[in-house]
Amino acid sequence: MEIFIWIILAILFFLLEILTGSFILVWFGISSIVAAVLNYFKFDFYTQFGAFIVISIILLVFTKKFAIKVTPEINKKTTAERLIGRNAKVVRKIDDKNIIVKVCGEEWSAYAKNNVDIGDTVKVCGIESIKLIVE
Incomplete structure (x- = not known):
């Protein structure tokens, strides 16, 4: 049953990424997919959740410069x-x-x-x- 939760979370993160364009939520979606794969191979929930957290942090840290480069700057001047x-x-x-x-x-x-x-x-x-x- 947990695999469906991870898949729903992944879909939700990808949809929210499309709506916001922040280039952050996509990494949580990828981490959710990894957790779903771990669930498929019968890893326990703590391993799945740990992998979700670790992979999310790694992707956020190592892609920060890339995300800043591809995200358009919002001009806040009137x-x-x-x-x-x-x-x-x-x-x-x-x-x-x-x-x-x-x-x-x-x-x-x-x-x-x-x-x-x-x-x-x-x-x-x-x-x-x-x-x-x-x-």
């Missing part, structure tokens, strides 16, 4: 933070310091540190609340 350092074009002037700029195809409210005119190119140097700071 859209506005990605704009810092980019050039923007002044498209509208509200007053001496408050302007509307176009950067990366989008219009943003901005605060100008220096006096600027419509058509000037400015550089985004920061963000405050929902306004870009440009110079």
